Amino acid sequence: MHKAQYIEHPIADLRGNPFSEGLGLPLLIDELQERCESNFVSKVNLSATEEKYHSYYRKAMLYNLRTVYVLPDEAEFIYDKLRLMIEFGYLLRNPLKLDAHNKLLLEVHQEDPEKSINESLPFSVGRSVANMSFLLTGLSGRGKTTLVTKLLDCIPQVICHEKYKTPDGTVVDLSFEQISYLYVELHARKGQKAFLDAILEALDGVAGTNYVKKSKSLSVNRMITLVRKAFIVHAVGMLVIDEAQNLANIKDSLALGNNEKTSVKFVEEIFNRFGIPLFFVGTIATEKLFGSEMTIMRRITEEGAFRMTQCDVNGAFWQYFCEQILPVHLLANQVTEFDIVCRHLHTLSQGIPAIAKTIAKATISALLNLTDSPKAQDLNIETLNIVMNEQFYLLVEPMKALAKGEYFAYEDFHCMRSIESASKIAEEAAITLLKNSSKVQANERSTQKNVEPPEGALTESESIRLEQISLSKTLESFGRKNAGKTQ
Numbered sequence: 001m002h003k004a005q006y007i008e009h010p011i012a013d014l015r016g017n018p019f020s021e022g023l024g025l026p027l028l029i030d031e032l033q034e035r036c037e038s039n040f041v042s043k044v045n046l047s048a049t050e051e052k053y054h055s056y057y058r059k060a061m062l063y064n065l066r067t068v069y070v071l072p073d074e075a076e077f078i079y080d081k082l083r084l085m086i087e088f089g090y091l092l093r094n095p096l097k098l099d100a101h102n103k104l105l106l107e108v109h110q111e112d113p114e115k116s117i118n119e120s121l122p123f124s125v126g127r128s129v130a131n132m133s134f135l136l137t138g139l140s141g142r143g144k145t146t147l148v149t150k151l152l153d154c155i156p157q158v159i160c161h162e163k164y165k166t167p168d169g170t171v172v173d174l175s176f177e178q179i180s181y182l183y184v185e186l187h188a189r190k191g192q193k194a195f196l197d198a199i200l201e202a203l204d205g206v207a208g209t210n211y212v213k214k215s216k217s218l219s220v221n222r223m224i225t226l227v228r229k230a231f232i233v234h235a236v237g238m239l240v241i242d243e244a245q246n247l248a249n250i251k252d253s254l255a256l257g258n259n260e261k262t263s264v265k266f267v268e269e270i271f272n273r274f275g276i277p278l279f280f281v282g283t284i285a286t287e288k289l290f291g292s293e294m295t296i297m298r299r300i301t302e303e304g305a306f307r308m309t310q311c312d313v314n315g316a317f318w319q320y321f322c323e324q325i326l327p328v329h330l331l332a333n334q335v336t337e338f339d340i341v342c343r344h345l346h347t348l349s350q351g352i353p354a355i356a357k358t359i360a361k362a363t364i365s366a367l368l369n370l371t372d373s374p375k376a377q378d379l380n381i382e383t384l385n386i387v388m389n390e391q392f393y394l395l396v397e398p399m400k401a402l403a404k405g406e407y408f409a410y411e412d413f414h415c416m417r418s419i420e421s422a423s424k425i426a427e428e429a430a431i432t433l434l435k436n437s438s439k440v441q442a443n444e445r446s447t448q449k450n451v452e453p454p455e456g457a458l459t460e461s462e463s464i465r466l467e468q469i470s471l472s473k474t475l476e477s478f479g480r481k482n483a484g485k486t487q
Contacts, residue, residue, distance in 0.1 A: 001177070002156035006164060009087070018164045019090035019178055019235055026083055027154055029076045036150040038069045040324045058330045059368045065361050069150070070321045072143060072353075074308060078136065079151045081304075082238075085132055085277040086155065086180050089237035092275065096164070096172060132277040135244070137286050138308030139402070140411060141354035144281050145242055152183060152240065158206060178235040179206055188246040192266055193258040196223040199239070200230065207234055220256045224270050231276055239271065244282030249289050264290065284407045310351030310402060313343055321353060325360045331367055332374030336381070344381050348388045350402040355395065363387040 005024030014020040027035070041064045046054055138144040159178040165171050184198045200211040200223075211230055215223050230236075248261035254269060271278060280286065284307070311318050322342040328334040349356035363384055367377045388395070401409040 017094040020087040086237040135305040141352040181238040183240040195262040238277040244280040245286040313346040331377040
């Protein structure tokens with residue numbers, strides 16, 4: 001819960017409204033980065049640890065990549081959009097402009113949420129304003145959901161109002177807890193009642209209410225009434241709907257029922273009456289769905305939409321992102337220029353951060369397991385290609401589609417589902433790799449003792465090359481062995 005920090009709003013229509021002005025000053029981009037980003041942690045004091053254990057620590061530190069996060073270039077724009085939509089959500093819901101009758105109605109409905117709702121309810125905007133809508137789409141693995149949820153965490157969600165000073169200097173007692181936004185995920189194959197339950201559950205989790213329990217025996221029609229009433233009573237400013245591609249495309253007249261699919265028309269039916277802004281997040285496929293719904297598409301066109309595609313290889317984000325996900329300082333013999341590695345990783349992943357991060361972790365993990373051949377620990381084009389071709393071969397065709405700009409074809413591959421299982425295979429392959437390097441181990445031991453290597457041992461360059469071949473063969477065998485699992 002946050003105490004309201006009032007500002008004089010720069011938009012005249014929102015000035016003098018505690019709900020719009022209570023969010024306080026917006027965060028600047030450097031403040032957003034400080035709050036949202038997580039850098040790779042590799043500092044550990046090994047002074048009291050025997051050197052023979054250092055390789056274990058280096059391999060273990062690689063798991064810190066799981067928490068690495070870098071804000072994309074679009075962050076500031078999306079943050080500003082979220083805040084403005086929340087503030088505009090109270091355009092005609094100013095608690096200071098209620099007459100005595102409406103104030104009494106508010107108290108009654110707070111005490112008995114089972115009473116029916118009507119257009120004379122306080123804060124109700126009725127036919128006076130249409131709700132704002134915004135559509136954020138992006139490629140799978142681009143980081144839409146993570147970005148939105150992290151930015152929402154930077155916006156006060158529960159705001160406590162006590163006293164408010166009006167523009168003319170009057171101090172008004174205002175005891176109220178405002179919910180600035182709610183976030184829900186729309187799961188596939190779930191009906192209208194499940195969607196309404198998700199909204200009420202999100203509200204219960206924030207406001208400490210028990211709407212879900214009260215709604216168990218209600219019909220969908222009455223649940224819609226309850227949701228509308230709850231949004232008004234708790235002054236909810238905006239609803240964020242993630243996984244919007246799961247909305248059904250219903251061209252016929254709207255039908256209500258527990259098992260009826262949640263469609264764009266259904267969502268409109270709930271929130272259109274009282275102007276709650278809707279912020280949709282979904283894959284590229286959502287664009288086709290919304291394109292067929294002219295009512296909501298008109299509102300999105302008025303407010304705007306944004307598409308997150310591949311990251312720019314020359315952009316500031318990609319360079320800094322690679323610095324965080326490519327801890328090459330852990331490798332014993334990194335000689336390839338860092339810029340070359342960054343650009344090739346972009347080529348392999350087509351600028352999709354989740355894919356790039358997975359490939360980077362798998363490759364560096366394999367190299368770190370070459371403990372008996374530190375000279376081979378160089379992250380380069382060849383090692384990245386080996387891991388990509390043998391371990392992540394299921395991504396080759398989707399990456400080709402992206403390279404051609406065929407975004408819908410990329411989504412059809414559902415390639416993100418195979419990345420997790422492929423990563424596990426990569427770890428197993430890296431461990432097994434050590435078993436296939438006996439001649440390299442013999443060569444290394446001979447070199448360490450400053451004696452002539454035994455007959456048939458490899459030169460240093462041959463040793464490194466053998467490790468690369470061994471890595472390729474091992475990953476290939478594991479990839480074929482687990483092909484059925486990854487598919």
